Amino acid sequence: MHPMALLDVCEVTMKFGELIANDRVSFTVEAGSIVGLIGPNGAGKTTLFNCISGLYKPASGTIIFDGDDITGHKPYEIARRGAVRTFQVVHPLKDMTVFDNVLVGALLKCRDRQEAFERATECIYLCKLEHFQNRAAGDLPIGGKKRLEMARALATRPKLLMLDEVMAGLTSTEIKAFIDVIRNLKKSGITMMIVEHVMEGIMPIADKVVVLDGGVKIAEDTPEKIINNERVIEAYLGAKYSQRFKPRKDGEPLG
Amino acid sequence: MADPILKVDNLYAGYDGIPVVHGISLEVMQGELVAIVGANGAGKTTTMRTISGLAHPLKGKIFFEEKDISRLAAHQILKLGISYVPEGRRLFAKLSVEQNLTLGAYTEHSQKEILRRQEELMEIFPILKTRARQTAETLSGGEQQMLAIARGLMSRPRLLMLDEMSLGLMPSMVDKMMETIIDINRRGTTVLLVEQMVQEALDIAHRGYVIQNGKILQSGSARELLDSEEVRKAYMGM
Amino acid sequence: MVKQLTRKTFKIKDGVWIAFLIILVILPLIPAVAANSFRMHVMILILLFASMAQAWNIISGYCGQVSFGHSVFFGIGAYGAGMAVVKYGDTPWPGILIGLIIAALVAIIISYPCFKLSGHYFAIATFAIVEIFNRGFLVWDWIGGALGLDYPIINEGLKNIMWHNSKTSYYYCALVIFTFIFGVVRWLESHRFGYYMRAIREGQETAESLGVNSTNIKLTAMAISAAMAALCGAFFVQYNLRVDPPMVMSLDTSMKFVLVTILGGSGTLAGPLLGAAVLVPLQEYTRAFWGGLGGGVDLMIFGLLIIIIVVKQPAGIIGIFNYIGKCFFRQKETGERYASHGTP
Numbered sequence: 001m002h003p004m005a006l007l008d009v010c011e012v013t014m015k016f017g018e019l020i021a022n023d024r025v026s027f028t029v030e031a032g033s034i035v036g037l038i039g040p041n042g043a044g045k046t047t048l049f050n051c052i053s054g055l056y057k058p059a060s061g062t063i064i065f066d067g068d069d070i071t072g073h074k075p076y077e078i079a080r081r082g083a084v085r086t087f088q089v090v091h092p093l094k095d096m097t098v099f100d101n102v103l104v105g106a107l108l109k110c111r112d113r114q115e116a117f118e119r120a121t122e123c124i125y126l127c128k129l130e131h132f133q134n135r136a137a138g139d140l141p142i143g144g145k146k147r148l149e150m151a152r153a154l155a156t157r158p159k160l161l162m163l164d165e166v167m168a169g170l171t172s173t174e175i176k177a178f179i180d181v182i183r184n185l186k187k188s189g190i191t192m193m194i195v196e197h198v199m200e201g202i203m204p205i206a207d208k209v210v211v212l213d214g215g216v217k218i219a220e221d222t223p224e225k226i227i228n229n230e231r232v233i234e235a236y237l238g239a240k241y242s243q244r245f246k247p248r249k250d251g252e253p254l255g
Numbered sequence: 256m257a258d259p260i261l262k263v264d265n266l267y268a269g270y271d272g273i274p275v276v277h278g279i280s281l282e283v284m285q286g287e288l289v290a291i292v293g294a295n296g297a298g299k300t301t302t303m304r305t306i307s308g309l310a311h312p313l314k315g316k317i318f319f320e321e322k323d324i325s326r327l328a329a330h331q332i333l334k335l336g337i338s339y340v341p342e343g344r345r346l347f348a349k350l351s352v353e354q355n356l357t358l359g360a361y362t363e364h365s366q367k368e369i370l371r372r373q374e375e376l377m378e379i380f381p382i383l384k385t386r387a388r389q390t391a392e393t394l395s396g397g398e399q400q401m402l403a404i405a406r407g408l409m410s411r412p413r414l415l416m417l418d419e420m421s422l423g424l425m426p427s428m429v430d431k432m433m434e435t436i437i438d439i440n441r442r443g444t445t446v447l448l449v450e451q452m453v454q455e456a457l458d459i460a461h462r463g464y465v466i467q468n469g470k471i472l473q474s475g476s477a478r479e480l481l482d483s484e485e486v487r488k489a490y491m492g493m
Numbered sequence: 494m495v496k497q498l499t500r501k502t503f504k505i506k507d508g509v510w511i512a513f514l515i516i517l518v519i520l521p522l523i524p525a526v527a528a529n530s531f532r533m534h535v536m537i538l539i540l541l542f543a544s545m546a547q548a549w550n551i552i553s554g555y556c557g558q559v560s561f562g563h564s565v566f567f568g569i570g571a572y573g574a575g576m577a578v579v580k581y582g583d584t585p586w587p588g589i590l591i592g593l594i595i596a597a598l599v600a601i602i603i604s605y606p607c608f609k610l611s612g613h614y615f616a617i618a619t620f621a622i623v624e625i626f627n628r629g630f631l632v633w634d635w636i637g638g639a640l641g642l643d644y645p646i647i648n649e650g651l652k653n654i655m656w657h658n659s660k661t662s663y664y665y666c667a668l669v670i671f672t673f674i675f676g677v678v679r680w681l682e683s684h685r686f687g688y689y690m691r692a693i694r695e696g697q698e699t700a701e702s703l704g705v706n707s708t709n710i711k712l713t714a715m716a717i718s719a720a721m722a723a724l725c726g727a728f729f730v731q732y733n734l735r736v737d738p739p740m741v742m743s744l745d746t747s748m749k750f751v752l753v754t755i756l757g758g759s760g761t762l763a764g765p766l767l768g769a770a771v772l773v774p775l776q777e778y779t780r781a782f783w784g785g786l787g788g789g790v791d792l793m794i795f796g797l798l799i800i801i802i803v804v805k806q807p808a809g810i811i812g813i814f815n816y817i818g819k820c821f822f823r824q825k826e827t828g829e830r831y832a833s834h835g836t837p
Contacts, residue, residue, distance in 0.1 A: 076707070079703055084702065093695035096691055107689070116685075
């Protein structure tokens, strides 16, 4: 059985003047899966997110989401279709409360107010923001702001949730708890594409990992194979890191 | 037994009069590499900011080289020899690497001295030499982090305070960063660092403090903390 | 286990507003107030300015698109009613309706290209719009040119929205408009449109990434805001019995919209009312007491107030209230609320 890809990124190229930020990048995201997107800073990960979410119009290539060509569509249209992203540099709606922030997300798909309130509450609890809900979003510590990005995006009932470095700055124990949240979201049917530098947060849960370097895709494979990929070790993981994962890999399944 | 270079005594600190830090006491000896670890929002950054003068203590005292610095302003504390590199880099994006470094030596008046220090730092951070004329915003995340630390070192601090240097860095860069911090410490600068990557921080530190809910949960040698059941369970996911 | 929090639609503050409205309705019945024509005049102006400010608040306070061009819509509303009465000898009602529609259309046509300009540039563009309309109306003979429109003596009554002797009926007219505009904004505030407006203000790009069609929302908000401003303009001409371009289509008038709201607290429901309640008496009483000098003194005090507000409390009078409230309740808060909830 060949699952239809929820997201099909095909030869996407994005240029800023002379600088080629994404160079014919192609990969697919299968419905119900978790795809990790890793690579050095400046490799083009956020640029790719911006192309997919409609902030940028690619110079060439196509992006097909849920069967429709969304290349160059406006961000709000793409969000309405169900592809929603968080921002790496957090963008809280500063003067609104945390609850109202998440409510803005919920109002996308929830038709009446009570439903929207319930959805917002649900997402706030899911992202452990309940103690902050009446505070101004701008007052949150950085970790809270990152969780807010996620709660807000989640409230829109996305089909594809694109997370941009949401695990930065979490301790290992917090990462484990976060992984559980992600797994539950997967069970509820949400497909996810996750940009991360925190390997212990992405390797245990990803079905597939895509690696970008210098605007080019250098690998697309299962986490196990990626960790042993010479090019990836050279460009990104470093020798020490791949060593760190090897014993765990042999002894127990990742995650 | 020598006196500590930095002594924090029963510190209460926070924002808008509401304490986030509830009675923290710690000390750093000359030449040490001390790590402060803990979860998001536990009070690590608040502690750092208060020591560096960006915030004032609600209660308690802070001593640097036996001088009470609790009420001093940030620039005065910088002059005394503490340099704080905040999380999130906070570089001057449109200025070049060289210009960012020069501004780090803001308290130094001799041009010759500033240039000398710049050269020294480019030795420790060779990548900055390659990119000397580029604007800070064109550097990659790891390079920016290096620049932030180098800038912090330009004022020749006796105590370097680093806040979440590993944030947003790719794995190979995190390793490089940790190696660089060890190098800086070996060259004679006392280092106090805040890190959320508990394993990595304790791997390079002499001693550590674990902060939870604004209080010190545990302290001791790095080895002791790494072996502690409580720390492993609560922070290292074991 | 998720706790179900139901947010009440009807809050305590709504109760306060309703009580306040009842007081406003009863006010003219108190002899002390009704007898004093000047006091009634001040009351009417407070309601008018509050309504104007609230209209502006929609697009500029809630939606964050600062406009210095609202006097244009105010003027269109005034001229709409004025033309119906003066040029066509009719009741003002058809003129009012046409004024509202034209104001909304003009707003949409002007804003569509201007909204592509970010933040400050939009505001600057609106400056230009006022000047264009001002000059245009001065030389447009059909609407009276520089001489403007003067109302003839007409029969009084609701049909003509005209009363000769007592101000009480004008007061109730103003109160109706006030209630209407404030009611509209209260409704918007608590529904999707209001949340979307504020999201655009706080971060348009972020709002769009959550599915908000910012262009549509901004244009709609502008149209509603313009129509409300026009409504105020229509009332103005009925009360003032005269209109000419400098009176309505000027930067001066535009600034009234802006400053009243900012003083009271932009982006809040009560802000426009608080601003008007401070500014109008200030303006009218200094003018009354200092005669010839009065025209200057009130502006000086006004200017001083604005400087203090902008420097000390940009959130306006509402900001001051919130700050006092926070100080008062601080003792009740424990440090624990702000400490991290540590490890999971």
